[in-house]
Amino acid sequence: MDDIPxxxxxxxxxxxxxxxxxxxxPEPLSRYGNPESYFxxxxxxxxxxVDPGFEExxxxxxxGRKFHGRLTSSxxxxxxxxxxxAHKTMQIPAWIRVTNFENRKSLVVRVNDRGPFKEGRVLDLSWAAAKRLGFSENGTVKVSYEVLTVPTANPSLIPNPLAKTAQSVFQVTAVSTEEQxxxxxxxxxxxxxxxQASVRVESNGSGLFRVQVLPTLNLSVERAVxxxxxxxxxxxxxSIMK
Known part of the structure; x- marks a missing residue:
């Protein structure tokens, strides 16, 4: 999947x-997108x-299209x-005003994902935002952003349909010998x-041995695994293990 341009x-x-x-x-904090830390x-x-007025x-x-439809960290x-x-450490969701240093175009965007993880980069914008800001033909551009003030929301967390109450399990394959x-x-x-994950081998009792991967209880990690x-x-x- 990583080789898709x-x-x-x-x-x-x-x-x-x-x-x-x-x-x-006002929006409640994302239940899934705000762990204390991640790796x-x-x-x-x-x-x-979120620190209203903070600038960077x-x-x-x-x-863009490689990630279109995939789940964000939220x-x-x-x-x-x-x-x-996407921002590496800001609580999500958040709203920021981004300004392109080269042409002074600015745009309000909603932060709902994590990244970018390349050194020196502060934001990863959607293709539409890059297009509106005038740098979609380029890979990167120098920007500044300011965190916007939002009225206080209900502090309860968003009920997330993907929230985990049980362990996700990825079945990778099933083979005929335990050695294999x-x-x-x-x-x-x-x-x-x-x-990020543990790996185990289980027998189904009928001569097959299943190789399974159990990611940690974090959506970003599960997606990466x-x-x-x-x-x-x-x-x-x-599958979900109750």
């Missing part, structure tokens, strides 16, 4: 210039409260035709960090 939509029937900016309005590529990121300058990138599907953004299953499990363990398995050539099937 990212880019703009192959067919665009949306008038980006006519899209309204998202309204900064990506050897780095631990700690989530911090840095490099912004954008993402549990919402990514829509490249909406004005959204353990060998495959060992290969998967060497490719997926222990803090799934995509890693796909990249390794597997077609994992998800």
């Amino acid at each position: 990212d880019g703009p939509p192959l067919i665009n029937s949306v008038d980006i210039a006519a899209l309204p900016e998202p309204e900064a309005k 990506v590529d050897g780095v631990t990121y700690e989530i911090r409260p 300058t840095g490099i912004a990138s954008w993402y 549990g919402e599907p990514f829509d490249m035709f909406q004005f959204t953004a 299953a353990q060998k495959l499990a060992s290969q998967i363990r060497s490719a997926i960090p222990q803090e 799934y995509e890693k398995l796909v990249m390794l050539g597997w077609s994992p099937q998800k």
Whole structure:
């Protein structure tokens, strides 16, 4: 899945210039998108409260069709035709005004995802936001952003249909010998960090040995584990262990 090229939509029937900016309005915090901390590529990121008026300058990138329809860290599907953004540590959802340093265009976007995880980048914007800000033809641009003030919302968490009350299990494959299953499990363990998932072999009692991967209870990690398995050539099937 990682070898699929990212880019703009192959067919665009949306008038980006006519899209309204998202309204900064009270919303409960995302239940799934705000763990105390999370771990990506050897780095631990700690989530911090939204700080209205906070400003930052840095490099912004954008993402598009490769991720369209995939779940964001908030549990919402990514829509490249909406004005959204990813930030590494800001509580989500949040609203920020982004300004392109090169042309001074600015836009309000809703932060609902995590990233970017390349050094020196502060935001990953949706394709639509990059288009509106005038840098969709480029990979990156220097921007500044300001966190907007939003009236206080009900502090209760969003009821998330994907919220976990039980363990997700990815069944990777089933083979006829335990030796073969353990060998495959060992290969998967060497490719997926222990803090992201555990790997086990189970017998179904009828001569088959199942190789299963159990991701930690975090949507971002679960998504990363799934995509890693796909990249390794597997077609994992998800089930829920009560």
